[in-house]
Amino acid sequence: MDPAWLPPEAFGPLGARRTLIRGAGPLVGTVRGEVSEACERFGGEVVRDGPYDLLLELTDGGLGPEDHTYAREGGTTTVTASDGRGLLYGLFHVVRLGEEAFTRGRPREIHRPATGVRMLDHWDNVAVHPVMGQVERGYAGGSLFWRDGRARGWTDRVRAYGRLLAACGINAVCVNNVNVHATEARLLTDRIGEVAEIAHALRPYGIRTHLSVTFAAPVVLGGLSTADPLEDPVRDWWAAAARGVYRVIPDFGGFVVKADSEGQPGPFTYGRSHADGANMLAAALAPHGGTVHWRAFVYDHRQDWRDRSTDRARAAHDHFAPLDGQFADNAVLQVKHGPMDFQAREPVSPVLGALPRTRLAVEVQATQEYTGQQRHVCWLGPMWSEVLGFRPEGGLGPSVGELAQELVAVSNVGDDPFWTGHPLAQANLYTFGRLAWQPDADPGRVLDEWIGLTFPGAPDRLAEGLHRVLDGSWRTYEKYTAPLGVGFMVQPGHHYGPSVDGYEYSPWGTYHFADRDGIGVDRSAATGTGYAAQYAKPWADVYESRETCPDELLLFFHHVPYGHVLRSGRTVIQHIYDTHFEGVEEAEEARRVWAGLAGLVDPARHARVAERYEEQVRCAREWRDQVNTYFLRRSGVPDAHGRLIY
DSSP states (O other), X not given: OOOTTOOGGGGHHHHTSEEEEEOXXXXXXXXXXXHHHHHHHHTOEEESSSSOSEEEEEOOSSOXXXXXXXXXXXXXXXXXXXXXXXXXXXXXXXXXXXXXXXXXXXXEEEXXXXXXXXXXXXXXXXXXXXXXXXXXXXXXXXXXXXXXTEEOOOHHHHHHHHHHHHHHXXXXXXXXXXXXXXXXXXXXXXXXXXXHHHHHHHGGGTOEEEEEOOTTHHHHTTOOSOOOTTSHHHHHHHHHHHHHHHHHOTTOOEEEEOOSBTTBOOGXXXXXXXXXXXHHHHHHHGGGTOEEXXXXXOOOSSOOXXXXXXXXXXXXXXXXXXXXXXXXXXXXXXXXXSSSSSOSSOOOOGGXXXXXXXXXXXXXXXXXXXXXXXTSOOXXXXXXHHHHHOOTTOTTSOOHHHHOSEEEEEOOOOSSTTSSSSGGGHHHHHHHHHHHHOTTSOHHHHHHHHHHHHSTTOOHHHHHHHHHHHHTHHHHHHHHXXXXXXXXXXXXXXXXXXXTTTTTXXXXXXXXXXXXXXXXXXXXTTTSXXXXXXXXXTHHHHHHOTTTSOGGGHHHHOOEETTOBOTTSOBHHHHHHHHHHHHHHHHHHHHHHHHTTXXXXXXXXXXXXXXXXXXXXXXXXXXXXXXXXXXXXXXXXXOXXXXXXX
């Protein structure tokens, strides 16, 4: 099992010191175990009194349950917290600092998470789905939790997973797919004991367990004739189900719900609103301190491609903005960061600025469904940072990272020995946790932090090489795939590799509308679908005009001629040609850099990454050739540089 960002060597500076631990409780016991193991390995000692190099102490300092203080004064490093969770996070802060924690003086600092819940959603199926398999959109092997219809009972591996998550600040996990099928539905009732075993393995690292449930559970599990959220028997059934869950998992986090979306049942069936549905579940959870995460991914997936007035991008705002202020206090609206579906480039969802009286969670996707499926290097830290830094009201208004009470990512983890399939995809999981803790953190510094932990003592050539191949990889991927924010152009179904018209005449609402004269979707208020007007000013005005719309989003908001000149001075068609050639060249260069790191990286890890780079370069070339050929044939405009296009 790969140690990821917690190899034993990362604990060397801590393990070589004398540490005093004051406090009691289960998570303090976890802290004590971590320190004791490090000291046993590196020659330090856990002491009962002074002298000591490090003090880890529970105090009554008025801190929140996950807060901790850190100071290095008078030759002693001190970490305090008012709760075991805070002390655990403080310990991992010391681990991240390494030797600096014991050599560089610092006055007392208070560290606290910006968001209360930092969650991973696992799209894991209990029973293998005939199309989606054991893990829907999973690219790292099977599930950590389930195999062939039953729990794996893989306690040690799940506990190790919880340890990795706590070390980067994640504090919640939903253990099953949001598309809840018949087998998974029973986890709520007669199979809740299997969920309790997972919760038991995660609990020592402060991870609360959540469960995806089907809105139709009263019908499919309880034998009721309806799941109407305003009917008393339905509400009573959910209240009883929640009581049953908390009897076996007292610290259960709550439910995650996908309703009225892509065939999943929901309140629309009964003429009720999404607030009605969410509030029913919130009421069942409230007596126990639980939360319902209600996904805002609701749209018409049976769209007529001939109808240009219907716009999938509008759907979430149309459905949910009118409901602001109607959701219960323990109901969280979980909103995808963009209006479509985790594309390599799309605008920030206007929903994130439209519900000031509603608790919001921003949902991102660590699993690389549309960004190379963990066969391509695509570090998403810069993209997530852009989303979290976006200010829906412009100017000095609050950023998305300040508006969101919670952050959620679709997990990229499976039973693969390297956890994430592609070893370098571990950086996405780590980066999500650190940005969820501090949304305004510099992603480049977070990347270097991951490199330093994962490859402790790495020579400069290795550290610089890792940073180089990861840091620009998102923009490289963007260059050789769908241009200027138009999105998709992938193979239908599995979503890997190019198919420019793959979804163009489908009911999924994912169109680019390329013709002989131009490309893009008109989402302006003046002549298009009106999506641009869902934003507050100044963004509504910025996106309304093709003259002010950012180039990288131009084709998302406007249908333009191939000869339209971008701010770079290039025409749209020449930009398409140039970026696709550039993207392949950059992928080839990254492959070359990685090859040069052989001998500095564990051979198995190096071989796995090298094999993935071969596939990335092959696929990037296929993207380049298909996209460039498609648009040469559509437009009839030759490449200005005379390069080979088929």
